Amino acid sequence: MSLLESLRFTRGDTVIHKLDPRVKFLMTLVFFSISVMYMHLIPLTLIFMVQIPLVLAAKVFQEWFKSIKGASFIAGFIFVTNMVSFYYFKGAITWDLVEYSLTLTLRFIVLVTSFSVFFITTSPDKLSLALEKAKIPYEFNFAFITAIRFVPVLADEAQTIMDAQRSRGLELDKGNFVTRIKNYIPILLPLIINSIRRSLELAEAMESRAFGATEDRTNLYSLSLNRTDMVFLIAAISLAVIAIIYRLYGPQLPNLLGNGLIF
């Protein structure tokens, strides 16, 4: 849960925040593909070392760290299960097996980092604009923005309903499993009914704001690639090209930790 929460957009005024969402998404994809392409500690460490300056440049170190903390449980789980299963199947632990497990764990962290930086620094408004450029119908786009817009509103409402029912003596964590689920009915029903009512009001307000008046809807914001965008774009593409060429034609990568037996 905390992993999802830490992916929330944080306002900022940095180079990374201002980057064209399409370029940023391409960068995320490049990081993603490289970390999937290679199964060695060296390239993954390199990628990770490229990502850290980006996190710092976006001034979102705290938010990023939160997302890594949220992911650390899964990361630890990956490492431990790997080690245990190696020991179980091969009967011994060698340095290259440790390296292999470390690589898997690092791959996961690189993936989390690339996506968290993207979501933390890209405003949903810009994201929807990118979707619009990608010729996704506006209705889907609108639904996406509305969903994000109403998350805090619905969370507040759920809290109020819960408070109101607890004030009427409802004890949520009382009873066995089935009773506990039943306890949530007095909370879910008002929430659902209010949402239906709300959606009617939304529809009325949309009509009053001329929703769907013309096919050629305009947008207050527009996307255009400036010089910084171009620099990042070229960097991302070259990185991808180098990674692919090396993967296909380059020599085998050495292990960092050697392959001696530990026990």
Added chain:
Amino acid sequence: MGIVKVEDLSYTYPNSDEPAIKDINLDIKAGEFVLLTGPSGCGKTTFCRTLNGLIPKFYNGTLTGKVTVNDLDVSEHSTMDLAQSVGLIFQNPDNQIFALTVEKDIAFGLENLGVSKADMNREIDWAAETTGIEKLRNRATHELSGGQKQRLTIAGILAMHPSIIVMDEPTSFLDPVGAEHIFDVLHRLNKDYGMTVIIIEHRIDIAAKYVDRIIVFDKGMVRSDGKPEEILANEDTKLLGVGIPRILDLAKRFKSDDLFSPLPLSATNFYDQISNKLSLRDIPRVKDSIPEDLLALAGEYHHNPLIEVKDVHYSYPGNVKALRGVNLTINSNDYVAIMGENGAGKTTLVKHFNGLLRPKSGSITISGEDISKTSVAQLARKIGLVFQNPDDQLFEESVEKEIGFALHNFGFKQDMIDKRVTWALNLLDISQYREKSPFTLSGGERKRVAMASVLAWDPDILVLDEPTIGQDYGQKERLRHFLTQLRTQGKTVVIVTHDVEFVAESQPHIVLMAQGNVVAEGSTKEVMNRTDLLTQCSVAQPEVTRLCAMLEKHGMPKDIVDVEEAYQLLSRRLVEESQ
């Protein structure tokens, strides 16, 4: 030729036999500022929705008659076409904001119309400036206060340049200062840009000062139509349950004796009319200090502390400080009103009384016992908390079950539950709805069901959060009598409210809050005179008190909140002066 012409308009909702509005004929001229009012369910909201065709296009149902707006026959144009002529704004700002940033939301309508980017930026600048939110342009919409959100919805409509703005109770969720802001904006649009403004509002005391014309609806028909002073001075309007501004109520009492017969809509207005009739003088201030021996006598009356809040701090997740060291004592059988602007921490404080929130530091005791270890369910037995919006708690299939819900939770026996439910139904005068679904009732009735569902277990302390919001004058009067009745039964009543006129009429002990602190408390008379504190807490002074303060140099005591008291003093003075 009027900008809005309505001829023989009737409309019946689908699945209903009775028409919601019938035989309406109206002619509203360009540049008028019109207030629509009337008791709940009188058809004013339905009428507004016919102006941009939401009725009948969105709701279906049968409509007869003709509505012309800006020379466009509403039945021949779609709502989105009409959007550029008529801008409709609704009660809840949250349900009218679509974007995540302010400027993007103002642009929403323009984007839908396909306006070019350059034009859009110009319109946004203008709309944001006119509504006074230009500094918030790049802010996230969910961070705005209620008043700012409602101004944003006006800006969003304004950007499309309609010639008519129609608003359905836009200030219900706002504190008095936020509400005045909205009226200031509307006033400016009306005066500077000649926009026609049509507004539905229960807060007549604020609205009456601004409007040129009042149309009163009742049972789906136009009951009366005319200048604000005339309509509001009419006895018929009062009988319908429309809230008459108290300053006008005061003035009307003078009519019988012919010394003075003004029709003012504000204290300033009243002052202008009466000040030349009263000579300047000092009055002997007998009221300032109560004689010592009287205090000694009063000492026989014991205060029984019931709720004691000591140095309570609370912050919401994300380190948002909501309470900063609150100290407060509420005595047994007290009637307390907690007032202050939105976000001052009023609701946060009352949620501590039954343990919904626990203090980060400090302590709360009830009847002398520390409540930090007591569960919400146990505390709720003693303290009934009724929330602002009944829709946040109603869920059962019948009113009877709804009221019985808490009784089941508290483990009452079935025969006892039946008795209690009957008792609570009678207490709130809703017995006739016993078998009905709470969802089919009107807003005011749902509110009473919510109250009954708490009163049913007979808690010693009743806490009501914003009980008067969205209630018409008649409903407020009933509530006031009901609260008095509860107090004679020995209950302690705490209300959280913005409604200064309700407070002036029922005269509770007032607790003023600002920024998470109690800044003052005292009797209604005392607190309503501290203009500096009231301003700090965004609480409006009652108009009658404002008048008396203005008349202080004419020898009026300024701590008057009651209409009758003000009338007695003023009429006596007028008689004196005329001799």
